Amino acid sequence: MKKLLFLFLVLSKLSFAQTVTLEQVQAKARQQYPLLKQKDLIRQTKDITIENLNKGFLPQLTVSGQATYQSEVTTVKIPLPGVSIDPLSKDQYKIVADINQMIYDGGMLKQQRSIQQLNADVEEQRVEVELYKLEERISQIYLSVLYIDEQLKQTQLIRDDLSTGMKKMEAQVANGVAFKSNLNLLKAELLKVDQRVIELTATKTGLLDVLSLFTGETYTASMVFTKPVINTANDQTILRPELNLFQKQQQLLGGQSNMIKAKNLPKTSFFFQGGYGRPGLNFLENKFATYYVTGIRFNWAFGGLYTSKKERELIGINQQIVAVQKDVFLLNTNTQLKQQQAEIDKINQLIAKDSEIVELRLKVKDAAKAQLENGVITANDYLREVNAEDQARQTLIVHQLQLIQAQINYQATKGK
Structure with missing residues (x-):
């Protein structure tokens, strides 16, 4: 056993x-x-x-701004009957927002x-x-x-x-x-x-x-x-x-x-630029104003072809x-x-x-x-x-x- x-x-x-x-x-x-x-x-x-x-x-947003003082500004010295054009200020300001959207x-x-x-x-x-x-x-x-x-x-x-x-x-x-x-x-x-x-x-x-x-x-x-x-x-x-x-x-x-x-x-993109400053897009008005610019950009750099x-x-x-x-x-x-x-x-x-x-x-x-x-x-x-x-x-x-x-x-x- x-x-x-x-x-x-x-x-x-x-x-x-x-x-x-x-x-x-x-x-x-x-x-x-x-x-x-x-x-x-x-x-x-x-x-x-x-x-x-x-x-x-994705849309690319850029914000920029600047304040400048310049020694001379553009003036209109041609006398116009009944019209008075104030000269631009030598101190100028602007703040801009750029939006760029790539298309191609x-x-x-x-x-x-x-x-x-x-x-x-x-x-x-x-x-x-x-x-x-x-x-x-x-x-x-x-x-x-x-x-x-x-x-x-x-x-x-x-x-x-x-x-x-x-x-x-x-x-x-x-x-x-x-x-x-x-x-x-x-x-x-x-x-x-x-x-x-x-x-x-x-x-x-x-x-x-x-x-x-x-x-x-x-x-x-x-x-x-x-x-x-x-x-x-x-x-x-x-x-x-x-x-x-x-x-x-x-x-x-x-x-x-x-x-x-x-x-x-080539590259193509849509852009929109909005800003606020003095002067605006109208350079004949010496005051603060808002403005915008929009459109399509086309870019083709030929340097790389070399x-x-x-x-x-x-x-x-x-x-x-x-x-x-x-x-x-x-x-x-x-x-x-x-x-x-x-x-x-x-x-x-x-x-x-x-x-x-x-x-x-x-x-x-x-x-x-x-x-x-x-x-x-x-x-x-x-x-x-x-x-x-x-x-x-x-x-x-x-x-x-x-x-x-x-x-x-x-x-x-x-x-x-």
Whole structure:
């Protein structure tokens, strides 16, 4: 009953153990990464700037005033029968309110809004490129945890083999058919296994702490880290965030070219000017009066035409630079994909050979175990075969995790 209860508790613990996946860790690390907040700040900056730009079509009110004294004023010295024209005062005053309403700005406001949006898209995509690098870093830490878990499983297998050998050796020592030194040799090797477990556990704890720091979650040794399932479809399509960045940079340069065109188009606005002062619009009356002037203004500045051609040439050169950067990126990426695919093929072949070696080493170790029980070989001979099998399994574990790492690298290089 005690054994059944113990087995039930173990199975219950395993069934309720919390599982962790690479995708979950990467998603949480992305959410917690401080750089992600920059995207919100970029959007806020863009929204505020566009909101201010939209106010460019609201009526613009300007109030100005002045008081002046002049040494001489215009006078009418031609005598007119029955008419007396008083000279203007040398001190003059006026206060004016100007209201200007833009009617057509050549598309400047539209292009400015577009450029602000495109610029925000470029900056956000730069953040995405950095966040993509974060995923690669998290995957490396995650695979290190998986490697240590496999190492711990292997140490348990060695412990079981050593424990079996010790039991057989204890019986032989008790019967006087074996030396106690052989038993001590196995005990010393078991202590070395314990040391290995301590080192692996400490390293795993450090890696879990790093993951906790990146994600804001608490990871414990009892959690089960599952091996990622890699899509091995031979699809050569590259979907890296850098490609979106190149595209958005080209769009931004195109928007700047449109801005040059809009800047050199004519502008039309409605205006209304109301004032109060002395004199008013009638300069023949030397008294305070209210007045207004209204109409439509037309403005076409030709100074920008002198430099617009060269400005567009500069934009064209920058577009070519971005295109060259994209071509270089694609060349380097495709080169990496070829190298990584060759690495994956190599590791697959090594794993196939590793499996055969492990199977043969297991048979040799089992034969050595029987020989140890019958006293044919010494504990040192048995230990040598145990270590040989352990080395073969260690090599298999390394190659299996190298394969996962190579597949993840391939997918990361290609882009998800």
